[in-house]
Structures are given as structure tokens and as C-alpha cells.
Amino acid sequence: MKTPLYDLKVDAEINKELAEVGFTYIPKQADEDEHSIEMHLPYIAKVMEDFRDQFTIVPIMVGGLTPEKEEFYGEKLAKYLADPQNLFVISSDFCHWGERFRYTNYDESCGPIYKSIENLDRQGMSIIESLNPKEFTKYLKNCGNTICGRHPIGVLLQSISTLQARNYKMSLQFLKYDQSSKCRDFSDSSVSYASASLIFE
Structure with a gap:
């Protein structure tokens, strides 16, 4: 390439x-x-x-997948993820917020809109850090967060789950979070970004 x-x-x-x-x-x-x-x-x-x-x-x-397909592909990739000579790069933005994205979820108790977006994203990040694919699927269903790489993340979580069943120990930690702009009004829009690292212990 x-x-x-x-x-x-x-x-x-x-x-x-x-x-x-x-x-x-x-x-x-x-x-x-x-x-x-x-x-x-x-x-x-x-x-x-x-x-x-x-x-x-x-x-x-990775396109649109059901949770069952995420599990299928996660299982198939598990042996490659376990190989220390391999490096996986999983790509995703986080929340796409604004009328142009047709997503304006807003919890007023968080304060300004951008704080509500961050709260929503951090809920998802916390679930991803827990390495629980079912909880991540439930989170997406409940809030509809527009995480464009939700299916690659789901495949990764399923791959991790497969390896955990084989007694592999891993931890995932988010390292940085940011937004393209700070939304304060419903005419604003932003895209969130987060980076994380998966470590075998």
C-alpha cells in the first residue's frame, strides 16, 4: 500500500x-x-x-455488525492479538454532536453542552476500560452515542474477552480526550477524540 x-x-x-x-x-x-x-x-x-x-x-x-458478528470476528482475531509481535491499531472518533450529525443528546445537569458530551463519552470510555463487550453494546443502545468505530471497538472487546477466558490478563486505559470545539449552543457541532492503550500484564 x-x-x-x-x-x-x-x-x-x-x-x-x-x-x-x-x-x-x-x-x-x-x-x-x-x-x-x-x-x-x-x-x-x-x-x-x-x-x-x-x-x-x-x-x-469493519462495517456494521451485530453483537454476534463482533463476537465471531473477535474470536478469530484473538490469536493474533495475543502474539506479542503484532500491533493492533483500532480507529474511532467518539461523539459526533450537532444537528448536522442528527445527534443532540444533552443532559442539562452537566452544565454547558460540551460538558454533557464529555460526560457521555467518558461513560463509554469507562465501559471500554472495563473490557465488557455486552455493557458497551448496552451503553450504545441506551444513549445512541455516535461513536463511528463502535464496531471495531466491539470486535476488540470480544477478542479480549476470548483471551480472558484463556487466562490472559490485560488492562486498557484511556490516555487523552479532546473535542474539536466546545459546543455551547444547539447551532454548534463537534467531534470528540479519545486515545487508549491496551497492555498485556
Whole structure:
């Protein structure tokens, strides 16, 4: 895969393994329409620049999934997540708030709108840190938070759950949270961002 820095090599062997257990290749048009992978590959290339000829990548796009499908794919990815030679990058924004996103959930008891958004996001972050996929699904159903990568997060949580059943010990901690702007009025809009790290203990 091409980046402005250098080309990244896709791991054909692992792609084949995943195809054999239920992963599918996306149609060319869907691939061309989706831009998220293009946003991440240059950063991965930069971070890994000193090892440019020593690693491969396995890009996985996650669309709309049922909780059952999240569990299915999470189980299939668990062995790769457990391998210390592998690095997983799970991408998601958090709340997309505003009329243009058709989401204006607001709890007045939190104060200004941006504080309500943060409270909503931090509830979700806390559940993700608890590594409980069912609670995360319940949270999304109850509040409808517009976390665009909710399904990749769900797959990750299911993968972690699979490994926990095999006595792996892990912890996940959010490191930073921010918003693109501070919404104070219903004519405002913002997108939230959060970063976290998963550690095997």
C-alpha cells in the first residue's frame, strides 16, 4: 500500500488465513469510497520508519455488525492479538454532536453542552476500560452515542474477552480526550477524540 513516505507491504499469508475463517475482501468501489485507512497508513509508516523493511500490515475494515458478528470476528482475531509481535491499531472518533450529525443528546445537569458530551463519552470510555463487550453494546443502545468505530471497538472487546477466558490478563486505559470545539449552543457541532492503550500484564 502506497504512502507519501514509502510503500507498506500487506501480509498476504495472514490475509489468506483470515479469508479461510470467514473474513471477506471488500468490493473495489467500497474500498475507494472509504478513506479511513488512508488517514492512518502515513502515521504508521512514520512511526515504523526505522523498521521499514521489517514489518507487514493487515488492514481490516469493519462495517456494521451485530453483537454476534463482533463476537465471531473477535474470536478469530484473538490469536493474533495475543502474539506479542503484532500491533493492533483500532480507529474511532467518539461523539459526533450537532444537528448536522442528527445527534443532540444533552443532559442539562452537566452544565454547558460540551460538558454533557464529555460526560457521555467518558461513560463509554469507562465501559471500554472495563473490557465488557455486552455493557458497551448496552451503553450504545441506551444513549445512541455516535461513536463511528463502535464496531471495531466491539470486535476488540470480544477478542479480549476470548483471551480472558484463556487466562490472559490485560488492562486498557484511556490516555487523552479532546473535542474539536466546545459546543455551547444547539447551532454548534463537534467531534470528540479519545486515545487508549491496551497492555498485556
